[in-house]
Amino acid sequence: MIKHLLDITDLNPDGIQRILETAANLQPEGGAIRKYPALRNKTVVNLFYESSTRTRTSFELAAKRLSADVVNFAVSGSSVDKGESLKDTAQTIMAMGVDAIVIRHKASGAPHRLAQWVDAHVINAGDGMHQHPTQALLDLFTIRQHFPSFEGLRVAIVGDVTHSRVARSDVQALTMMGADVTLVGPPTLLPPQAEHWGVGTTADLDAVLPKADVVYLLRMQLERQQAGFVPSLREYSRLWGLDSARAAMLKDDALVMHPGPMNRGVEISAEVAELPRSMIIDQVTNGIKVRMALLYLMLGTPGEVAANG
Amino acid sequence: MDAGDVSRALARIAHEILERNKGAEHLVLVGLLSRGEIIAQRLAERIAEIEGVKVPTGSIEIGLYRDDIGLRHPPALKTDHIPPIDDKVVVLVDDVLYTGRSVRAALDALMDVGRPKAVQLAVLVDRGHRELPIRADYVGKNIPTAHGEQIVVRVVETDGDDAVLVAERGES
Numbered sequence: 307m308i309k310h311l312l313d314i315t316d317l318n319p320d321g322i323q324r325i326l327e328t329a330a331n332l333q334p335e336g337g338a339i340r341k342y343p344a345l346r347n348k349t350v351v352n353l354f355y356e357s358s359t360r361t362r363t364s365f366e367l368a369a370k371r372l373s374a375d376v377v378n379f380a381v382s383g384s385s386v387d388k389g390e391s392l393k394d395t396a397q398t399i400m401a402m403g404v405d406a407i408v409i410r411h412k413a414s415g416a417p418h419r420l421a422q423w424v425d426a427h428v429i430n431a432g433d434g435m436h437q438h439p440t441q442a443l444l445d446l447f448t449i450r451q452h453f454p455s456f457e458g459l460r461v462a463i464v465g466d467v468t469h470s471r472v473a474r475s476d477v478q479a480l481t482m483m484g485a486d487v488t489l490v491g492p493p494t495l496l497p498p499q500a501e502h503w504g505v506g507t508t509a510d511l512d513a514v515l516p517k518a519d520v521v522y523l524l525r526m527q528l529e530r531q532q533a534g535f536v537p538s539l540r541e542y543s544r545l546w547g548l549d550s551a552r553a554a555m556l557k558d559d560a561l562v563m564h565p566g567p568m569n570r571g572v573e574i575s576a577e578v579a580e581l582p583r584s585m586i587i588d589q590v591t592n593g594i595k596v597r598m599a600l601l602y603l604m605l606g607t608p609g610e611v612a613a614n615g
Numbered sequence: 616m617d618a619g620d621v622s623r624a625l626a627r628i629a630h631e632i633l634e635r636n637k638g639a640e641h642l643v644l645v646g647l648l649s650r651g652e653i654i655a656q657r658l659a660e661r662i663a664e665i666e667g668v669k670v671p672t673g674s675i676e677i678g679l680y681r682d683d684i685g686l687r688h689p690p691a692l693k694t695d696h697i698p699p700i701d702d703k704v705v706v707l708v709d710d711v712l713y714t715g716r717s718v719r720a721a722l723d724a725l726m727d728v729g730r731p732k733a734v735q736l737a738v739l740v741d742r743g744h745r746e747l748p749i750r751a752d753y754v755g756k757n758i759p760t761a762h763g764e765q766i767v768v769r770v771v772e773t774d775g776d777d778a779v780l781v782a783e784r785g786e787s
Contacts, residue, residue: 307689327691328691331676602679606685608687
């Protein structure tokens with residue numbers, strides 16, 4: 307298994323399959339939640355420079371269900387507020403003896419820099435507009451629970467792709483596994499380089515919905531309207547929001563996904579979020595399993611083996 | 616051991632389990648994944664033939680309980696199904712008993728899910744070289760081995776035939 311997970315492309319399809327299979331065999335469906343002793347001599351630090359509830363809690367529970375010790379390094383109120391650099395913070399944390407650092411940072415590339423400075427495993431929990439690889443893994447896991455294969459699966463990713471690290475990681479993960487991805491949204495929010503990503507792009511959501519197996523809605527960040535990317539949220543919602551009328555165009559077995567937190571009434575209507583085909587809660591549950599699998603496979607692999615496989 | 620030897624050993628173990636526990640009431644068979652599960656199912660079939668009772672049978676994954684995590688490549692995990700074990704006599708079943716470390720891990724995993732009345736251990740082959748104070752209650756065959764040798768247990772369900780072979784390490 308890889309030493310660090312900085313970018314979803316650090317993994318190849320076999321590595322992704324291995325994580326998904328391991329996750330499926332942890333915490334069997336319907337059983338009581340089990341806590342395993344696997345990582346009882348390991349320490350995991352959550353180093354979050356950006357606010358996050360679900361991702362930080364998910365990593366914390368994943369590590370705790372494997373009996374690792376978890377330290378939440380809250381950046382506000384710490385020495386970072388006094389101007390400590392990322393490098394100094396990293397060296398301080400390393401001096402305390404930790405095995406893995408889970409980092410979220412507003413600057414794209416911060417996890418890469420961190421990985422050059424520390425011996426510990428580094429897991430990117432979201433950096434700027436760049437990557438959110440564990441979100442992509444839990445999204446793949448959720449899709450995999452409903453479809454036997456990714457090959458040829460039609461996935462529409464709808465909304466603000468340009469500013470979304472989730473979209474970047476998901477596009478790479480899905481295309482790597484053979485899915486057929488289409489980006490849907492206002493041209494101002496689709497990245498111009500998307501043509502090199504091996505995906506289709508369109509502004510016409512209604513044309514895509516009847517064929518899609520998965521509709522993945524991205525969070526519409528409210529500040530985008532102030533920045534002039536969309537004329538108004540009402541117009542955005544009318545053209546690219548998934549409401550009940552649009553959801554009725556979907557195939558019977560099509561899934562609706564969203565990374566959270568939702569803006570109900572903007573990218574997704576309250577009714578659609580409650581439909582049985584909506585996977586939003588499943589995604590949260592699956593996030594813990596996938597992060598457990600990742601921590602187990604990374605921290606459970608000997609150092610010398612990690613370097614070459 | 617050929618298929619006949621394996622079959623006779625399992626038949627004898629099934630009788631011994633019933634004799635020791637005075638019947639099949641309160642019994643639960645739990646096999647260590649993967650071959651232990653298959654052997655546990657065979658024992659349950661034998662017990663059903665002899666006693667006419669279907670004993671609850673399950674499987675246990677010990678990967679997350681091993682004492683060598685971080686020392687070697689993490690093995691693939693499988694989903695286990697442990698039946699209710701509270702106040703039951705649990706017979707742990709494995710194909711080969713060697714260092715005893717797998718059984719130690721399985722005992723910890725069992726205790727995490729419940730409190731059995733007693734735990735017993737049945738193995739098809741005991742090859743010696745224990746590293747922990749663990750012994751089997753039921754043994755199909757004792758096969759003294761050198762560390763460099765490997766015991767290969769084959770079962771119809773996954774390998775096409777029933778057999779127990781001694782091989783040099785690296786062969787199979």
